[in-house]
Amino acid sequence: MASNITQTHYNDMTPAKKVSKKALNKMIWRSLFLQASFNYERMQAGGWLYGMIPGLEEIHTNKDDLALSMSHNLDFINTHPFLVTFVMGIVLSLEQEKADIQTIRSVRIAAAGPLGGIGDAIFWLTLVPITAGITGNMAMNDRSILGAILFLIIFNGVQFAVRIWLMHWSYNLGTKAVSVLTDNAKEFTRAASILGIFVVGSLIAAYGTTSIRIILTDPVVDVQGLLNGILPKMIPLAITLMLFALIRKGWSPTKCILLLIVIGLFGTAFGILAGDSKAQNEDGSTIPGGYTPLVEWYDYPTE
Structure with missing residues (x-):
């Protein structure tokens, strides 16, 4: 469901200064709450806006423009929670350039869509089976809680590193990041899926008793x-x-x-x-x- 916004441009069309690293890092931490207000009308919109606010406040010094930006950033959005900073960086770069509002809304949906399959291939079909296979074996053989702790450290360490890198990379690359994603999405997803299936097959052979x-x-x-x-x-x-x-x-x-x-x-x-x-x-x-x-x-x- 889209917001009822008719205005197509901001009042202040002067491109803003680059957003500070402090604001970008705040957005990274806030991205953890993407699904905190998940609902079936706008999915992750509430969490998305909460994550975008530090950057939007630096860009839009005009209060009316900030209100307008916050309104259209409450549009429906549904993307992978671990890769959301990729979309945040792209949208933030468009906001900084004071792009047409409809363009920003369209790019947000276009960038968010493909991330579901890519994120599942990276995390659920590849990272989790590999990490769980290694640490699970440690926990069973050594009867140690270290296996569970190590799993949490590796899994969360990887997803935090991905969040941080994607935010800074996509923000600096801007809308070019969308073409990079869409041009290679199918190949990347297929490669990650094949690796994940290979690992699952290995786990069956190793632990299937x-x-x-x-x-x-x-x-x-x-x-x-x-x-x-x-x-x-x-x-x-x-x-x-x-x-x-x-x-x-x-x-x-x-x-x-x-x-x-x-x-x-x-x-x-x-x-x-x-x-x-x-x-x-x-x-x-x-x-x-x-x-x-x-x-x-x-x-x-x-x-």
């Missing part, structure tokens, strides 16, 4: 060993491909999670899926297979 518990006797046949001879990690791969197919058919992530819970409970109850719970019987001896299933439909060889 789902295996078959069944060992048949007379003659002894280790079903999991047989599968490993054909293709190691076959079960985790099959589960991943199954979930991929279900999501393509319209299943939600919640349904997929519930399905995995059902499969886990069923497989454990019937002794199909392997476990390493180190369960012991009354004599203190380790129970073969890691646990005793509720339904024992085959004989497990004794150690």
Whole structure:
């Protein structure tokens, strides 16, 4: 929803001085509150204006122009919260040059749009899987809270660095930054997505431990060993491909999670899926297979 603004130019058309680094840094910090007043009418407009105010106050010394600028900066906007400073820098450079108001509004929407896919590819499909894979392994193996702390430090350190760099780069580059973004958006998004998928696939191979518990006797046949001879990690791969197919058919992530819970409970109850719970019987001896299933439909060889 756009503001009801009919005026197309500011009253004072003299280009303003460059915004101070202090104001730019304030805008960077305020960008953290982009979604603080998120709503379905104008999405991130309230947080956007809050972030823009330090720069607008330095540019528009005329109070009527400042009010006008604040009004049209309350237009609908929806962009990636970690990359918003890119749009802020571009819009601020246009405000500094006292560009046509309609031009500023159009550029703001044009710059904000493509950032959703790019930001998801950078952060959710690349940075998070890589960082979580490394620090998660540290937390599981070392049983240390350092893994969680390190994850937060790396993730937030990267996104803060991106916010700072984008603000100063886009502000200095001005509207040329839009063409740089749009000309390379598809290629960049595709490259980041491929890297993220590669990392997720590596995590499946490294941490996918789902295996078959069944060992048949007379003659002894280790079903999991047989599968490993054909293709190691076959079960985790099959589960991943199954979930991929279900999501393509319209299943939600919640349904997929519930399905995995059902499969886990069923497989454990019937002794199909392997476990390493180190369960012991009354004599203190380790129970073969890691646990005793509720339904024992085959004989497990004794150690």
